[in-house]
Amino acid sequence: METWHLFVAIGIIAFILEIFTAGFISASVGIGFLFAAIGNWWGLAGSWQLVLFAFGVALTYLFVKPLMTRYGYRHNATKTxxxxxxxxxxxxxxxxxxxxxxxxxxxxxxxxxxxxxxxxxxxxxxxxxxxxxxxxxxxxxxxx
The missing domain is CATH 2.40.50.140 (Nucleic acid-binding proteins)
Structure with missing residues (x-):
């Protein structure tokens, strides 16, 4: 098993954890691991894989999370x-x-x-x- 396989597996596990938690943090980490897996697959050095991981987490958390909060996690606005x-x-x-x-x-x-x-x-x-x-x-x- 190559390292990028492990990164993809950890990313999938993070996505599964997101189902049970709220806040989009686990999904952000999962996307970070997918970015690191792409870096590993391309043969980049470990430091660049770490940079890709951090970039993936930051990019997802800063740009995708607001969209998910607005449209993905809508709750029923039924008045009670x-x-x-x-x-x-x-x-x-x-x-x-x-x-x-x-x-x-x-x-x-x-x-x-x-x-x-x-x-x-x-x-x-x-x-x-x-x-x-x-x-x-x-x-x-x-x-x-």
């Missing part, structure tokens, strides 16, 4: 908890009146304290849309 209520519609179950500090709406079977975005009085039975959340109070506007 109270953030999921924004843009949902509900029905007023208690008159929304700023002067009386009253107002409740029902969304998906849950009752929430609500306030009008324009300080207008919204009658019971009116369909509203949630436009913002302040603490545990939903800010709503009537649907037309």
């Amino acid at each position: 908890n109270s953030d999921a209520l924004i843009h949902k519609s509900g029905i007023v179950t208690e008159e929304i009146n700023q002067l009386k500090n009253s107002g409740r709406i029902q969304i998906d079977g849950d009752a929430w304290k609500a306030r009008s975005s324009t300080n207008e009085i919204i009658q019971v039975g009116t369909m509203v849309s949630v436009i913002d959340i302040e603490s545990i109070v939903l800010i709503v506007k009537p649907l037309n």
